[in-house]
Amino acid sequence: MSKLTRHICALAALPAEVTARIELIPLGEFRLGDKRGQKPMRLTDAPAVIAASFAAAPGHVLPIDFDHRSFGAQGAADSRAAGWITAMDVQGDRVWASVEWTPDGIKALSDRTYRFVSPVFKTRADGSVALIEGAGLVNNPALPQLRQLASRDDNMDPIEEIAGLLGLPTDKPEDIVGRVGALLGAETQLASIMAVAGIKGDDAGTQICARLQQGAVVDPAKYVPLSAFTELQTQFASLQASVHGDKAAAALDRARADGKLVPAMETWATELASKDLAQFEAWAAAAPVMVTPGQRQLAGRVPPVKTDALDDIERQVASMMGVSEDAFLAARNAAVKEV
Structure with missing residues (x-):
């Protein structure tokens, strides 16, 4: 903490209405707009700096004064507090402060006597922020380029405004994008419903609800009852299963007649034909003739040697x-031996 240098930089235009939450200092590297701007400063470990700042502050609160008068070498006669910083946290790329304003501070902000807030902080020799000591209300900011980012009146950041309308934090842009996308999707669906129903005007929701309550007139020539449709679906599914079952049974009979299906393979063949008839038929076409007990020849073909x-x-x-060649060879030879 040796060679500490006191720096004052104005970061945020104050809101149109007095608020208990203000932006205080940016994260990462930043420069001042005055003669000190040649040397970059940076705030890296914000949580540690915040903890150290409150630990060193009398009463564990940080003052906000007017024009940094209370931060002079000997202090100033007018060192009234405009407010007290009671908490700080990181949101997005900023450190935000929770403030309890004094009546003097509220009046100065409401009357536009002061429009900007600037933090008072100490840096190490390498330019890193070591401690935040408080802030002051000023009218000559050292970082005017951040004005639009911080202003809450005429130049409010549109992302912050959108996040506020949606009730979302600004440090989660993916949530903002997702909510906007959902709203756009809902708007498209509503437009489609309005077009189909022939609804116009700004009270589309009221008109749709009214029609749902009254009941729409349905053309019986174009629609069928839901119960009839469900029953038809059930019957069709049953018919499909029956047809598939008949085809599977016929394929199994052909395999038996061709001497390619032996009793030991019945369970496997039936399951395969029921689940994947095409695969079973491919197997039957490539399978060799198998001899069943008590028969020397099947379907006019010579048993395998x-x-x-x-x-x-x-x-x-x-x-x-899905069996090994050794297992298949043993089963085949056993079947031939029984003949």
Whole structure:
């Protein structure tokens, strides 16, 4: 804390109405607009600076005076307080202060005797803000370029104004964008409803509610009761299931007749045909002829010869069934052995 230099910079035009929340100091790097502006200053660890400032302040409150009179070397005769900073917090890229204004401060702001607030802070040798000591009401700001960002009257930041109308904080732009998008979507839907219903005028909501209460006249030639529509949907779904079931049963019968489906594969084949008929039919087309117990030949085809390896078609079938080649080979040879 050696070589501390006192700096005063005006940051915010005060609002049109006296408010208990004011912008106090920016975060990050900033410069003053006067002769001290050549040296950059910065506020990095704002929570730590805020805590240290209140810890060092008498009574744990920071004064706001007129023209920084109470911050002189010996103080000034007129060191009245315009207000007291009772809390500070970070919002967006600013430190904000909660203020309890005195009657003198309220009068000065209401009469426009003073229009700007500037914080008093100390910096280290490297220009970093070490302590916030208070603020003062001034009319000659050292940072006029921040005027529009801070002003709450003629030059109010449109983002802050929109956030205020929506009841949202300014430090969450994604929430502001989302709320505006939702409002635009609702406006589009309302316009569509008005166009379909033939509603005009500014009282669209009242007219829509009135029609809902009275009941709209429905052309029976164009609409059916909801109960009838639901029943039709149920019947159609049942018909679809029945048709699919018939197709699956027919595909299973063909596989059996072709000698490609043995009893040990019935459960798997039935589930596959029920869930994915196309995949089952692809398997049946590529599957080899399998011999069932008690039969030497099936569907006019010669049973497969027992070997110690699978052919290309058998390997493809094993892959589609999700079994290893060794397991498939063992099951196939066992089936041939029983014949």
